[in-house]
Amino acid sequence: MPKSSKYYVVFNGRIPGVYNTLEECDEQVNDFVSSYYKDFSSLNEANEAFEKRKKDDSENATSSYLFEFTNILQILENDNDEEKLTISTRNKNIYLMFIENRIPKWLKNDWMSRGAKLKAPKEICIRINEYIEKRKNIIEYNYSKKGKVLLSHSTSI
Numbered sequence: 001m002p003k004s005s006k007y008y009v010v011f012n013g014r015i016p017g018v019y020n021t022l023e024e025c026d027e028q029v030n031d032f033v034s035s036y037y038k039d040f041s042s043l044n045e046a047n048e049a050f051e052k053r054k055k056d057d058s059e060n061a062t063s064s065y066l067f068e069f070t071n072i073l074q075i076l077e078n079d080n081d082e083e084k085l086t087i088s089t090r091n092k093n094i095y096l097m098f099i100e101n102r103i104p105k106w107l108k109n110d111w112m113s114r115g116a117k118l119k120a121p122k123e124i125c126i127r128i129n130e131y132i133e134k135r136k137n138i139i140e141y142n143y144s145k146k147g148k149v150l151l152s153h154s155t156s157i
Contacts, residue, residue: 007046011053012036012071014147018046028147033088034071068094069124076131085135088142088149095143099153103129 008025010016013035019025022039029035040046068091079085089095097103102113103125111118132139143151 006039006041007043008037008039009046009050009053010035010037011050014144016050018043018050031086033075033086034068036071065091065094065119066121066124069121069128073124073128073131076128076135079131079135081135081137084138084140084154086140086142088144090144092143092151095141095151095153097125098132098139098141 006022008019008022010019010025010028013025013028013032015028017028019028025037029037038049040049068089072087072089072094075085075087087098097120106113106118106120106122107126107129111122138154140152140154142149
């Protein structure tokens with residue numbers, strides 16, 4: 001097999017990392033909610049981008065948190081509600097927010113929880129909640145780490 005002229009960085013998928021072929025990349029992102037990848041012309045560029053993203057994520061967890069909320073909102077905005085939707089997150093607090101139906105409670109309590117102002121992005125959460133309330137089909141929520149689903153919960157109709 002000829003050497004790949006492109007390298008693929010999976011930033012958000014089953015197993016984030018650098019991949020040599022589009023097929024390997026697709027295995028990580030296909031059917032993965034909130035997946036994100038980018039191709040690069042050199043292995044060095046791909047490795048640098050992946051390492052920079054890891055560093056940025058670790059330095060700014062709030063940015064990563066916002067990124068995940070934004071991805072979930074985009075998925076809901078683009079959903080046609082014709083079948084079950086699966087939302088996977090690597091953040092246990094976001095997973096619990098969904099299965100415990102926390103957004104309506106936060107709104108009722110003026111975006112406070114246990115006496116503290118919430119860090120969750122209010123406007124995005126409100127829009128997410130509106131889409132969820134309108135949805136007619138089942139939503140399955142998954143909490144996963146390193147590509148392995150640790151917790152799963154489905155809504156009922």
